[in-house]
Amino acid sequence: MSGIAKTPKPPYYAVIFSNQRTEGDYGYGKMAVKMVELASQQQGFLGVESVRDDELGITVSYWDSLDAIQCWKENTAHKIAQDKGKTEWYKNFALRISKVERDNYFEM
Amino acid sequence: MSGIAKTPKPPYYAVIFSNQRTEGDYGYGKMAVKMVELASQQQGFLGVESVRDDELGITVSYWDSLDAIQCWKENTAHKIAQDKGKTEWYKNFALRISKVERDNYFEM
Numbered sequence: 001m002s003g004i005a006k007t008p009k010p011p012y013y014a015v016i017f018s019n020q021r022t023e024g025d026y027g028y029g030k031m032a033v034k035m036v037e038l039a040s041q042q043q044g045f046l047g048v049e050s051v052r053d054d055e056l057g058i059t060v061s062y063w064d065s066l067d068a069i070q071c072w073k074e075n076t077a078h079k080i081a082q083d084k085g086k087t088e089w090y091k092n093f094a095l096r097i098s099k100v101e102r103d104n105y106f107e108m
Numbered sequence: 109m110s111g112i113a114k115t116p117k118p119p120y121y122a123v124i125f126s127n128q129r130t131e132g133d134y135g136y137g138k139m140a141v142k143m144v145e146l147a148s149q150q151q152g153f154l155g156v157e158s159v160r161d162d163e164l165g166i167t168v169s170y171w172d173s174l175d176a177i178q179c180w181k182e183n184t185a186h187k188i189a190q191d192k193g194k195t196e197w198y199k200n201f202a203l204r205i206s207k208v209e210r211d212n213y214f215e216m
Contacts, residue, residue, distance in 0.1 A: 003164065004126050004202050014206050016122060016168055018112050018157045022216070049126045051159040051166045056111060058159045058166045060124055086214060093214045094112050098122050098206035106194060106201045108130070 005047025005062055010100045012046055013063045019093035020056060028089045031081050038077055044068025062100070069097060113155025113170055118208045120154055121171045127201035128164060136197045139189050146185055152176025170208070177205060 021028065032050075039045055039061060046062035063069045072078060085093070129136065140158075147153055147169060154170035171177045180186060193201070 004128065004200055007202075007204075010204075014122070014124060014204060016124065016208075018168070020112065049164060049166060051161050051164050053159050053161060056157060056159050058157060058168065060126070060166065060168075086216075090214060091216050092112055094115075094211060095213075096115075096118075096122060096208045096211040098208040100124075100204045100206040103202060103204040105203075106198060108194075108199050 003049075005049050005060075007046050007062050007100070007103065008064075010103055012100050013066060013069060014098050014100050015061045015063065015069060016096040016098060017059045017061070017093065018056065018096075019059075020091045021052075022089060022091050026088050027084075031084070031089075035078060035081055038075065039072060042068065042072050042075070044071070066097070111157070113157050113168075115154050115170050115208070115211065116172075118211055120208050121174060121177060122206050122208050123169045123171065123177060124204040124206060125167045125169070125201065126164065126204075127167075128199045129160075130197060130199050134196050135192075139192070139197075143186060143189055146183065147180060150176065150180050150183070152179070174205070 036048055039048065044064040045068065046064055048059065048061045050059040051057065144156055144158070147156065152172040153176065154172055156167065156169045158167040159165065
């Protein structure tokens with residue numbers, strides 16, 4: 001899951017999830033790995049990029065349509081994770097749904 | 109600069125910059141701080157979120173228009189940084205320009 005996602009030509013969608021964790025793990029690490037696995041199996045999934053440091057985490061997932069994002073939002077296992085996110089894992093988060101209009105890649 | 113950006117109601121724009129560094133600093137740390145300072149002073153700048161771990165960095169900056177993004181792209185000091193990015197600092201990057209259509213915040 002690490003590294004830069006190989007996405008197709010725009011337009012496509014990006015879900016930018018910026019978050020700050022509570023203290024302690026409480027099953028978070030295991031869930032995070034499982035959610036990436038599950039998301040990757042969803043129709044319309046294009047890729048994911050995820051980074052966390054001591055202060056902030058950013059996960060950007062890429063999708064081919066708003067419908068695909070909506071289906072993933074309603075996935076049962078994901079819904080359980082969303083609930084635990086609000087009650088246990090996250091202090092704060094922002095979730096932004098955006099349409100990628102242009103992109104540009106560089107490889108040394 | 110750390111933390112979650114307080115952005116206004118959508119629509120607005122997000123520039124998602126995902127990157128992998130070369131080994132060594134070569135003035136990167138100092139430049140990164142300076143670029144955030146400079147970007148913050150640009151017209152149309154709405155906020156920035158930035159995280160790096162050993163494998164990947166993601167910086168998302170938010171802007172009120174495509175024009176504001178274009179002006180920042182053409183800023184002289186930023187252009188110098190962009191050049192050094194390609195010759196010295198980055199192994200790979202993806203830069204994606206997206207329009208935020210919806211957002212959702214949570215605070216515990």
